[in-house]
Amino acid sequence: MPANAPERIADVCLIAEGCYPYVAGGVSTWIDWLIRSHPELTFSVLAILPSAPTSEPRYARPDNLLSIDHVRLDDNNMGTTHDWPAATPEYAGELIGHLLTDGDTRQLSELMKLLGPPGKRVALDTLLNSPEAWQTMCYHYGSMAHASFLGYFWAWRTLVGGLFRVLTCPLPQARIYHAVSTGYAGLIGARAAIETGRRTLITEHGIYSNERRIEILMADWISNSIDNGLDLSDDRKDIRELWARSFESFARVAYNSATEIVALYEANQTFQLALGAGPEKLSVIPNGVDSERFGKIKPVSHDRPTIAFIGRVTPIKDVQTFIDVAERLRRGFPDLQALIIGPMDEDPEYAQSCISEVNRRQLADTVSFTGPVNVVDYLGRIDVLVLTSISEALPLVILEAGAAGVPCIATDVGACREILEGMAHDGEPIGPGGMVAPVGANDEIATAIGLLLADRQRLRTYGDNLQRRVRKHYRAEAVAEAYGALYGRNFAPQPQMVS
Structure with missing residues (x-):
């Protein structure tokens, strides 16, 4: 390709969290299969990772996979502008608080405006480590004052840090965006829909928010600081609930932004509906096998x-x-x-x-x-x-x-x-x-x-x-046909460059 030639725009950008291409497993194998099953399309992968990859990819790269880009959830070097956004810490804290509890696309869109346009985002260091960032965090802590501040501090750093990272990372150009879960992948899909006007799809293998809730309940690194005893009416929020509700809120944002939402089987649609997915968006495409x-x-x-x-x-x-x-x-x-x-x-x-x-x-x-x-x-x-x-x-x-x-x-x-x-x-x-x-x-x-x-x-x-x-x-053949039809009806006529 000539040095000045424009970068090819993929037909489909797959957004994957914690799996392909570095972690072997069912979802990664499915992604590899999906790409190879559609040689008539080009793909890119945006891989969300907890840190820099420590191993080589587990999957041979398909010929129609144009690029693999990374979003590291420990990367503090995102963004360019070091001025605090044009909003008071109280307003920023209120906005972020809603996104962590009952978010929708309007709140995400407003937060994206505060962070600045693509290429001129507020630096992550400013968003997490400035005096205004501290005031924002403390303002939101007022709604959880019964919880351990130390536990809250690290939960905030992780959840909000992840939120800021997926909103400030470079976004690959594509005709359509396809998130392979909700969570941070779904948030990037929602961001893509707002930022580019392109359609976003979601395929949920498991219900991400349910799986994270199970992991949170099992985690020994999160300690409750409120003893509710047997009082079921005690609605004070603790750290585990902050984690769980945040992932449910992220799912709501993703569902609201998506054009179509695919479950692997009908029972999972009950959970999707409960978190605000529009019934007209839902369909079932199972896994398939050769x-x-x-x-x-x-x-x-x-x-x-x-x-x-x-x-x-x-x-x-x-x-x-x-x-x-x-x-x-x-x-x-x-x-x-x-x-x-x-x-x-x-x-x-x-x-x-x-x-x-x-x-x-x-x-x-x-x-x-x-x-x-x-x-x-x-x-x-x-x-x-x-x-x-x-x-x-x-x-x-x-x-x-x-x-x-x-x-x-x-x-x-x-x-x-x-x-x-x-x-x-x-x-x-x-x-x-x-x-x-x-x-x-x-x-x-x-x-x-x-x-x-x-x-x-x-x-x-x-x-x-x-x-x-x-x-x-x-049968894998029938599943491939279903995804081909899904992409076909959601492609925009011509790709447009993302500024």
């Missing part, structure tokens, strides 16, 4: 009954439950093999706790960690896939296993039940492809797995049923 490729996987003869967890070794996947279930099963199946297949670098502390738990229970001859591998090489050796997650959407790994004829036992989260048991409007019933159990119901999970391992005919029947259901409802 059923022909996975259907070619044949069972490999193996001597030991084998179960496997496939996924990221993180707390929300509850790998500790899988380890406990393996110990329970070993009492009835002494030669059991339990594989934990997937990357272990996203939460090294949790991964190490899982390894320690295996050693503490003396399960090293039963439970093994493979790290990241090509699941195609393993599915033929697995009798039962086991998913113990606390939260899921529509797990790609169940579809891949099902396409290979491997039945699954899963927790009753997300779309696991409808994948394994079918939907009410399925038409001709296919039969179960596995079983579901409540989250944390280790006895029930172990019992369900044991029923399949002890009855090879049921094992094969469930695997065949799941394979038929995946081929009928979750």
Whole structure:
């Protein structure tokens, strides 16, 4: 390309938080698939990261991916103007406070005006470290004065710092913007809609605000400073609630700005509607799988009954439950093999706790960690896939296993039940492809797995049923067509340069 040639404008800018291309997992794999499934389109990726990437991309770059840009949530060098915006700290605090609790696009638009036009944004250092920034923060703290100020200070720095970063970062030029979640990705999508007039789409694999609420409740680094006891009428706000409500508010902003909002299954639309998504914007496009490729996987003869967890070794996947279930099963199946297949670098502390738990229970001859591998090489050796997650959407790994004829036992989260048991409007019933159990119901999970391992005919029947259901409802070709149609009806006639 000549030195003075204009930069190519992508057809679609995908906005991804904490996943592609540096973190392997279901959403990252979906993004890679989406780009490759549409060679007629060009893409760019805006990757939101907690810090500078410490590893090489996990995915080979598709030919139609023009660029990968980064937004680092620890980057303090954004913006150019060092004057405080033309607003009092009280007004700025009130505006930001609304965005953290009940935000909508009008408040986001007003905040963007205060931050200045593209290329002349207020510097992040001014927004976080100036005397006016301190006054703004203290003004908002007045609505939470019962909460720990120290906890509030760091929550504010993180939440508002992230908000300012996504509003001041360079925005790639594209014909359309497609956020792969709400959260900070959804905020950038909302910003793009306001700043460029382009249409913004959202695909939610899981409901971001729900998943963050679960993580916040599990977090041991957030301490409550208010003892509500049993008084349900006590509406004083504490730090955990500030975190949770902020992500719900960000979702409202994203939904209000989006032209169309895609869920992976119908039940998630209930959560989207509850957070203000317009029903006319909603549609369902499930995950899809290359059923022909996975259907070619044949069972490999193996001597030991084998179960496997496939996924990221993180707390929300509850790998500790899988380890406990393996110990329970070993009492009835002494030669059991339990594989934990997937990357272990996203939460090294949790991964190490899982390894320690295996050693503490003396399960090293039963439970093994493979790290990241090509699941195609393993599915033929697995009798039962086991998913113990606390939260899921529509797990790609169940579809891949099902396409290979491997039945699954899963927790009753997300779309696991409808994948394994079918939907009410399925038409001709296919039969179960596995079983579901409540989250944390280790006895029930172990019992369900044991029923399949002890009855090879049921094992094969469930695997065949799941394979038929995946081929009928979750074909990658149909999903690609649906996204092609989604893009086609939302493209603007001609791309315009973003100033």
